[in-house]
Amino acid sequence: MPPAPTQLLTIHQTGQPAPPSTSPMLSPLTSASPPSTQTDPSLTDNPEYLSQLLKDKRQLAAVPNMFMHIERLLDQEINKVRVNLFNLSTRPKMELPEPNGEKKVFQEKVFIPVQQHPEFNFVGRILGPRGMTAKQLEADTGCKIMVRGRGSMRDKQKEDQNRGKANWEHLDEDLHVLIQCEDHENRALVKLERAKEEIMKLLKPAVCILI
Template identity: 30%
Template sequence: MATPFKRRKTRWGPETGAPGLSNLTSAITAPMTSEQIDAYVMQVRIEEITQKLRFDHVVPANLDRRSPSPPPRYDAWGKRVNTRYRRCRERLEDERHSLVRLAAHAIPNYRAPQGYIRGPRRLITDRVYIPAKDFPEVNFIGQLLGPRGRSIADMNARSGATVAIRGKGSVKEGRGRVRDGPAHIDTNDQEGPLHCLITADTQDKVDKAKALVQAVIETAVTTPEPKNERKRQQLRDLAIANGTFRDDEGRYGIDGAWERPMSTGISCHVCNNGGHIARDCPDRKANVVPWRSTVRLQTNAGQRTGDAVDLACSQFLSEL
């Protein structure tokens, strides 16, 4: 059983809060409606947070009730980015940003507190992990990115969020280190398992992007490669971008066999069908009688001897 936290004895007097924190007027002396009370409480809380940030009194004084610290995270320069002071200050700034936005809509002619700077909107992040270890033969990164990144750009445009691939294997070896980048870059995402990092300003956009990413992963896992329509379309787009696309390349049939398209003016001498030549005829690879022998038997039945090709050559030479 863990022993409770004991405060060290000191000869100094009790700690006092930052100057100005106890000068807030919180007594309501006039009759007010519920909307007015909510607006007044909102203004008091905004002023309280503003004074805490102004006097740099952001870390709570009750050390015995503080929550355990999360695992440390470091930026590209080796500086820790999730210290207790920084986490408490960001929490207060986020609360003040949200309260100021609510007060601007609820209170007419509302003015933000002095020295308030409207910061960027806090983004909502979520992760979708990729089962690369369970299915090592599937190229998830290629199907998510697409030819020249067009597939992931299309998902970003459809959902309104930003989808990025992070984790081991997402960056080629030797390109994952950021030497001269900004200090807020978190390099711990490159050390974790392979996943898609989704970032947006609303939860609705995050949910749309998650659904699109999960659909791609599910299709790549459950659909065989010859029948994967998404991958075939990506290869088609890549061939068009490279200028090597051919419209008569054929397709895969329902049973997974390769089918060549029917072309006019092309017929096979083996099976007498159109769409392919005798060299590509599937009946030629089977155990069937060669077409020259078949023609020779037919010519023998017609009171002629020799191969049909030999007879044609002899007739041509006799005409000369």
């Protein structure tokens, strides 16, 4: 004979017991275990998964500030997949020479091929969601990464208004990435070269097609 179902006793505010329930008791292991928040390793190097995440982000943009925590988690996931997919975290560590001379600010420009590939969102690819890709590059290279030139501002009307004004001279130049580094010259040149190499990887059409 099968065992009798477990009876659950509920006490109401009146202090009187409610009729026994025959609902099966939940396992404490299954009810207490939180859902996993780790990304499936097989997805982090999947371009299709990244495309799906970016599509979700565009759909969320239609209802701004309604799902702020979801937006933040989605941005983190996009950045995680990008870092893995484009090998942003597997670069060999920079070997910096001993400091020599005084510290100065050095810079270099990397021009973006918008005329050859006008359909690609180069700015979004370089900056990443909430600027996380650029911030990761800055942390890895010790350089400051900035997008400058025509088309670098999200607000095109404001860009037109600022063009020709003091401190906005870069808006008369072609779209480019400005890399700056403040360090001793022999060390700054190494950092600038590393940053330039990583920026060039992000400007490949095969990469930008995912944006």
